[in-house]
Amino acid sequence: MNVSLEILRQNETTGNKPEYRTYTVEVEETDRVLDALMYITRNIDGSLGFRRSCAHGVCGSDAMRINGRERLACKTLFRDIVDEPPWTREPGEKATQTDEKRSNGQPTIRIEPLMHLPVQRDLMVEQESFFAKFRSVKPYIIPDEEPAEREHIQSQEERALFDDATKCINCAACYSACPILDEKPDFLGPAAIVQAARFVRDSRDKGLEARIDELDNPNGIWPCENHFECTRVCPREIKITKLINLTKREIKKFREERGETVHDGQS
Numbered sequence: 319m320n321v322s323l324e325i326l327r328q329n330e331t332t333g334n335k336p337e338y339r340t341y342t343v344e345v346e347e348t349d350r351v352l353d354a355l356m357y358i359t360r361n362i363d364g365s366l367g368f369r370r371s372c373a374h375g376v377c378g379s380d381a382m383r384i385n386g387r388e389r390l391a392c393k394t395l396f397r398d399i400v401d402e403p404p405w406t407r408e409p410g411e412k413a414t415q416t417d418e419k420r421s422n423g424q425p426t427i428r429i430e431p432l433m434h435l436p437v438q439r440d441l442m443v444e445q446e447s448f449f450a451k452f453r454s455v456k457p458y459i460i461p462d463e464e465p466a467e468r469e470h471i472q473s474q475e476e477r478a479l480f481d482d483a484t485k486c487i488n489c490a491a492c493y494s495a496c497p498i499l500d501e502k503p504d505f506l507g508p509a510a511i512v513q514a515a516r517f518v519r520d521s522r523d524k525g526l527e528a529r530i531d532e533l534d535n536p537n538g539i540w541p542c543e544n545h546f547e548c549t550r551v552c553p554r555e556i557k558i559t560k561l562i563n564l565t566k567r568e569i570k571k572f573r574e575e576r577g578e579t580v581h582d583g584q585s
């Protein structure tokens with residue numbers, strides 16, 4: 319079948335003004351959006367910019383908005399999206415599916431870069447601010463003792479406490495989908511909190527105190543209002559909102575044990 323791909327272009331050829339360009343590509347139902355993007359760069363327009371590496375849902379580099387929803391281009395099949403009404407989201411609101419019919423005689427798919435990160439070129443975004451927040455939560459084990467001579471034994475139950483959070487591939491889909499970041503760009507964001515949860519919930523880690531200032535402040539963990547948009551778009555199906563709430567609980571417990579109140583900007 320033929321599909322129209324409406325791609326938001328932004329680079330020197332458009333004078334850095336965002337504009338949609340439409341490309342018609344013949345695809346199989348089982349082709350992925352990434353296959354069509356690669357076809358365009360090889361056969362139609364070599365100036366189209368997008369990132370990809372593994373092409374198998376592992377590296378997280380090809381997250382983008384496809385029909386208004388954050389997805390990995392390498393994991394999105396045309397058969398799943400050709401008849402789909404696109405998604406839209408007003409600033410600060412949850413995403414809703416429209417009843418808009420976009421078609422010029424063939425299925426039309428809109429492809430846009432992630433939100434909340436500056437566009438470098440076309441579908442490529444500058445990721446530095448995303449990774450700065452990731453680094454700020456100290457995403458590594460902080461022990462409270464010298465390394466033991468033997469491995470640190472951990473039970474299956476202890477491992478299960480943070481298993482979900484280990485699945486993150488840093489694709490930034492959740493960061494784009496988060497409605498809080500629409501209005502509060504300094505919010506730490508879901509992905510960094512998932513990383514914090516991965517270590518705070520690890521029995522070998524004793525680093526909550528070292529991370530507390532980054533998490534427990536009005537731009538830290540507290541702005542999350544449980545919109546669940548991050549959880550809905552995560553390609554690894556991580557229960558992000560649940561992890562955020564569990565980490566909030568850990569922070570409250572930490573403060574209570576010290577007779578302190580949380581620094582959420584309210585209290």
Ligand code: SF4
Nearest residue numbers: 486487489490492552
């Ligand atoms: S939590 Fe999910 S959506 Fe967010 S960066 Fe990790 S893998 Fe991507």
Ligand code: FES
Nearest residue numbers: 373375377378392
């Ligand atoms: S290219 Fe690696 S996740 Fe899609």
